[in-house]
Amino acid sequence: MRHLESLLFVAAEPAEVAQLAAALGVKPGEVEEALAELSDQYASRGLRVQRRGQRVALATAAEAAPYVEKFLGLSATTRLSQAALETLAIIAYRQPITRAQIEALRGVDCDGVLRTLTARQLIGEVERLETVGHPIRYGTTFEFLRYFGLQNLEQLPRLHHDEPEQTQSAEAATAASRDDAEASRTAGVANERAERDQAATSGGAQRE
Known part of the structure; x- marks a missing residue:
C-alpha cells in the first residue's frame, strides 16, 4: 500500500476512501488499515493524515505552521473574533446545525459571523x-481541521457538560422566549379590552 501515500500527495482535494481503493485495486477496508498505519508513522514527522467522514487528505503538522508560512512568504493567520470562535465551537460539536439552533444557544443574531466563517471556508x-x-445545516470543513491542527473531529477537546444538559438548557431558553412572547401578547389584548370597557363606561355616564 505504499502507493496510497503517493495518491494522497498528488490529490488536489480530499479524496474519498472508495476512490482511493478503486485506484489501488483493493478493498476500502485495506485502505482504512493503511491510513491508520500511515497516520501512526506521521505522528513524529511533519505531515498528518486528516479525516472527515470518508474523505482523506495530507496536511502539514500544526506545529510546523510558522515555518511553512515563513518559507512561503505568507502572513500570519488572522485570528478569529470571540464571537466567531464561540459560533465555530457550537457548529463543531453539534454539526450539522441550523442558524436558528445556533442563535438559540448563543442568544444573539449570528448572520454576520456565519458569513465570515463561510467566507474563510471554516x-x-x-x-x-x-x-x-x-x-x-452547517458543518465544519477540512480547512477547519487545518486551521486548528486537527487530524479529525475526534481530536476535539471533550466538553465539560453532558449533551443532554446543554440540550435541555437550549430548549428551556427557547420555551421561555415563547412564554414571554405569549405573555406580552396576552397583556396587550387585556389592556386593549380594558381601554374599550373604560371608554364605554365613560360614554354611558355622559349620556345619563
Whole structure:
C-alpha cells in the first residue's frame, strides 16, 4: 500500500476512501488499515493524515505552521473574533446545525459571523432541511481541521457538560422566549379590552 501515500500527495482535494481503493485495486477496508498505519508513522514527522467522514487528505503538522508560512512568504493567520470562535465551537460539536439552533444557544443574531466563517471556508453547507424555507445545516470543513491542527473531529477537546444538559438548557431558553412572547401578547389584548370597557363606561355616564 505504499502507493496510497503517493495518491494522497498528488490529490488536489480530499479524496474519498472508495476512490482511493478503486485506484489501488483493493478493498476500502485495506485502505482504512493503511491510513491508520500511515497516520501512526506521521505522528513524529511533519505531515498528518486528516479525516472527515470518508474523505482523506495530507496536511502539514500544526506545529510546523510558522515555518511553512515563513518559507512561503505568507502572513500570519488572522485570528478569529470571540464571537466567531464561540459560533465555530457550537457548529463543531453539534454539526450539522441550523442558524436558528445556533442563535438559540448563543442568544444573539449570528448572520454576520456565519458569513465570515463561510467566507474563510471554516464551515460549509452540509444539507438543507425539508421544512419551510429549507434552512441550511452547517458543518465544519477540512480547512477547519487545518486551521486548528486537527487530524479529525475526534481530536476535539471533550466538553465539560453532558449533551443532554446543554440540550435541555437550549430548549428551556427557547420555551421561555415563547412564554414571554405569549405573555406580552396576552397583556396587550387585556389592556386593549380594558381601554374599550373604560371608554364605554365613560360614554354611558355622559349620556345619563
